[in-house]
Amino acid sequence: MKDILSLVRPNIASLSPYSTARDEYKGDIGIFLDANENPFNNGYNRYPDPRQRALKARISLLKGIAPEQIFIGNGSDEAIDLCFRIFCIPGTDNAIAIRPSYGMYRVAADINDVPLREVPLNADFSLPVDNLLDQTDEHSKLLFLCSPNNPTGNCFPLEQITYLLNRFGGMVVVDEAYIDFAEQPSLLTLLDKYSNLIILQTLSKAYGMAGLRLGLAFAAKEVMQLFANVKYPYNINLSAMEHAERLLARDVCSEVEIIKKERMRITKALSTLPCVLRVYPSDANFLLVKVTDADRIYDQLIEGGVIVRNRSRVKGCEDCLRITIGTPAENDNMLSIVSAFNKPLIVK
Numbered sequence: 001m002k003d004i005l006s007l008v009r010p011n012i013a014s015l016s017p018y019s020t021a022r023d024e025y026k027g028d029i030g031i032f033l034d035a036n037e038n039p040f041n042n043g044y045n046r047y048p049d050p051r052q053r054a055l056k057a058r059i060s061l062l063k064g065i066a067p068e069q070i071f072i073g074n075g076s077d078e079a080i081d082l083c084f085r086i087f088c089i090p091g092t093d094n095a096i097a098i099r100p101s102y103g104m105y106r107v108a109a110d111i112n113d114v115p116l117r118e119v120p121l122n123a124d125f126s127l128p129v130d131n132l133l134d135q136t137d138e139h140s141k142l143l144f145l146c147s148p149n150n151p152t153g154n155c156f157p158l159e160q161i162t163y164l165l166n167r168f169g170g171m172v173v174v175d176e177a178y179i180d181f182a183e184q185p186s187l188l189t190l191l192d193k194y195s196n197l198i199i200l201q202t203l204s205k206a207y208g209m210a211g212l213r214l215g216l217a218f219a220a221k222e223v224m225q226l227f228a229n230v231k232y233p234y235n236i237n238l239s240a241m242e243h244a245e246r247l248l249a250r251d252v253c254s255e256v257e258i259i260k261k262e263r264m265r266i267t268k269a270l271s272t273l274p275c276v277l278r279v280y281p282s283d284a285n286f287l288l289v290k291v292t293d294a295d296r297i298y299d300q301l302i303e304g305g306v307i308v309r310n311r312s313r314v315k316g317c318e319d320c321l322r323i324t325i326g327t328p329a330e331n332d333n334m335l336s337i338v339s340a341f342n343k344p345l346i347v348k
């Protein structure tokens, strides 16, 4: 186990976190005159549990990870921001990321005044393992890997990630937002071995709760304690926790299976179209599609009421659209518009 505390910003390592009224009293029953709340019950008059114990217990069962190794954030974006706030001294430390990848690593780095060194993926979107290590120095505190990667859709092999975990001197953050759509298993089983590993997941994708804003981080107990110390005390509201507990009782496997089948069907259908140059293999719930005329196809889709993501100006994704897998009917709609693109009008 690496000495993680030596990587932490000194002001964070020595932080006395805010202690909420509910942190001090552990019971559920009593007369609560400790938090200046309105005493009249309307279901939401009390502050929520700052440690989210009930929801963590449920996630712990689902993922097979101890509650002390779980952080729940206001979306994974909160966890990404916390990585910077906990580990990087603004203006001094730096972070490494692959390119193209999820845009929030750059935004969070910029907000925190931390230079982000972006390393292009290889032409086939594989991981440039040694180039990533070449970019590091003694101030490199974070390395972001997104697997399956947004927007390229591919997973990175376990051996390459462990290679980096063994050699990188800082924290390796593996964003598994789309892991439930992948054939490859999650890296959660590596947490016992690597104290420098942070895994991000989310309830926004396969679990269908994007509107509730619930992101997850998993890491060694000591790392999760730092997250708990730095987060806003009541970062998850009661309503979101209640809805999540109810929705987590549902089995999403059948939805994930439909999405995966649709992914295959759309891949085949798009691949036959003249305006489609390439559909990249995807382990996620979206497809990256290289087309002859990204802007015009994008506009045509918009005109037909179908909104996709135009990634053609992202380095490494030139001429590409990123298309989320929708319901079968939504996908048919999208396919009929792309199929009609550039078809000559038949004049009788």
Ligand SMILES: Cc1ncc(COP(=O)(O)O)c(C=O)c1O
Pocket (backbone or CB within 6 Å): 074, 075, 076, 077, 078, 102, 146, 149, 150, 175, 177, 178, 201, 202, 203, 204, 210, 213, 214, 215, 216
């Ligand atoms: C790779 C990746 N990570 C994280 C997120 C954000 O997830 P959340 O909704 O939990 O903030 C996204 C959203 O699209 C994503 O693509």
